[in-house]
Amino acid sequence: MRPPRRVPWASKAELAELYDLIFSPAATDETRQAALSRMAVYISSPSCPAFLHLLHTLVGALALPYPAASAHDAGVLRMTYAMAVVRFVNGMVDPLQTGPYARPISHLAASLGLPPSLVALRHRATHEDLPPLPLLRRAMEQAVDYLHRNSFLPLLSSSASSSGGRWDRRARAEGLVSRWKKVVKARVRAREVGMANESGQALGRLKREVEGADVEELVEAVVRVGLVPVARKKRPSKSATAPPQESLLVWTPLLSQLAELHTSAVVASQLSEQLVSAILETAPRHAPPAETADDAAEQRKEVASYRWTLATWLFTLWSGRVDALQVTDDDKTEAVRQLARELFHDDEVLRRIYATVAETTDAAPSLDSLAELLPAPAAAGDEDEDDSDAELDGLEVNDGDEPEQLDVSVEASLEAMEANVRSLERKLASRRPEAESGATGGDNPAAAELAPGWRRVEGWKACPIGVWA
Numbered sequence: 001m002r003p004p005r006r007v008p009w010a011s012k013a014e015l016a017e018l019y020d021l022i023f024s025p026a027a028t029d030e031t032r033q034a035a036l037s038r039m040a041v042y043i044s045s046p047s048c049p050a051f052l053h054l055l056h057t058l059v060g061a062l063a064l065p066y067p068a069a070s071a072h073d074a075g076v077l078r079m080t081y082a083m084a085v086v087r088f089v090n091g092m093v094d095p096l097q098t099g100p101y102a103r104p105i106s107h108l109a110a111s112l113g114l115p116p117s118l119v120a121l122r123h124r125a126t127h128e129d130l131p132p133l134p135l136l137r138r139a140m141e142q143a144v145d146y147l148h149r150n151s152f153l154p155l156l157s158s159s160a161s162s163s164g165g166r167w168d169r170r171a172r173a174e175g176l177v178s179r180w181k182k183v184v185k186a187r188v189r190a191r192e193v194g195m196a197n198e199s200g201q202a203l204g205r206l207k208r209e210v211e212g213a214d215v216e217e218l219v220e221a222v223v224r225v226g227l228v229p230v231a232r233k234k235r236p237s238k239s240a241t242a243p244p245q246e247s248l249l250v251w252t253p254l255l256s257q258l259a260e261l262h263t264s265a266v267v268a269s270q271l272s273e274q275l276v277s278a279i280l281e282t283a284p285r286h287a288p289p290a291e292t293a294d295d296a297a298e299q300r301k302e303v304a305s306y307r308w309t310l311a312t313w314l315f316t317l318w319s320g321r322v323d324a325l326q327v328t329d330d331d332k333t334e335a336v337r338q339l340a341r342e343l344f345h346d347d348e349v350l351r352r353i354y355a356t357v358a359e360t361t362d363a364a365p366s367l368d369s370l371a372e373l374l375p376a377p378a379a380a381g382d383e384d385e386d387d388s389d390a391e392l393d394g395l396e397v398n399d400g401d402e403p404e405q406l407d408v409s410v411e412a413s414l415e416a417m418e419a420n421v422r423s424l425e426r427k428l429a430s431r432r433p434e435a436e437s438g439a440t441g442g443d444n445p446a447a448a449e450l451a452p453g454w455r456r457v458e459g460w461k462a463c464p465i466g467v468w469a
Helices: 012-023 029-042 050-062 071-096 105-112 116-127 133-161 166-190 198-212 215-226 245-261 264-281 293-318 329-344 348-360 382-392 403-440
Strands: none
Touching: 012 029, 012 133, 012 166, 029 050, 050 071, 050 133, 071 105, 071 116, 071 133, 105 116, 116 133, 166 198, 166 215, 166 245, 198 245, 215 245, 215 264, 245 264, 264 293, 264 329, 264 348, 293 348, 329 348
């Protein structure tokens, strides 16, 4: 078996995203700057392909302002372009100089399919006067096109041909879901609805990719990296039973398109199954032990928030609020059985999920009817309430629904603080005369209060430090 090859990118989806940032029809100066930053990270790795070094140089030179604003800037630009062309030709042909005698560069370039004009321009820029700026820029664009056709596209196609495994399909699905999230979220926030603008065209390309994607992998990727916002403050509160409105606007169109392309019942069944599996697989008992108590508390909050967000999507799917998707009763019954089997573990979030599911479907017996069969919580009374609050802390979203109660609590806290300050001032005022009399010594210095084991020397008098008495 061929050993694995080290590459600087994390997945094939990440490499495909770099390709889109540079060569996509929708690529802009901003996306190319982002691509330059990413390639700068890649080329710092010893395992980076050689063509990415050359591509980074060419794209960086083409990103400079053109046309030049002054004669000095034009000269700098000519020198930059000429050096980029020279380095490109040399970088392509140098690996082929393997014999004891140097071969002509033109012969080596011909074997690689390099345009003869680039070889001639390289010779002119090295040994003669610098070529004109427009000619150099056309040569730069020609070099980038060569790397596009002969290096980048073959790398992507070879990755696609060797990606028959599940992990490669998963990476492609995750990349597609991440790009969908980025494009559609931007459209939602900008309130864009047309398809003629730039974001609309990008959305159209994504929809065409969705048509050719594997539905099972895509649904799994949506659940794994899409439905739950990264920031905890953007997730639903522990009292909510529906995802945030922005999340619904981002992901409902994708789920509806999948339902149109495939059987609605199949997509709904797979989505329900993936949601239930993700909720059960992320239970606290499956999490690795934390190093410190603070890390353990933060981990409980993050896991509880993540699982409850998935649960809100499960409630929304089962209640039929996603019009294109309807879960069958058999699928609901099977999901309820999976949830019920895990109730025997001390899992407060799962019990709240089951209680909500039991209220929305007839397939699940109520949690109260199962109370005698389930083990008691780990703590009782107030301690149990504190544990559950600690686990679900961070799920709340402050919508400002109760400003009056907030003001009252703040005023009460301020009054209590002011009362404490006044009490402290009274105590200090009562002790100040005693301290002053003890410092002067009074009529009887020996009677002054001193720390145990200390006595006052006769004839002692107070004087500033550093002054001879």
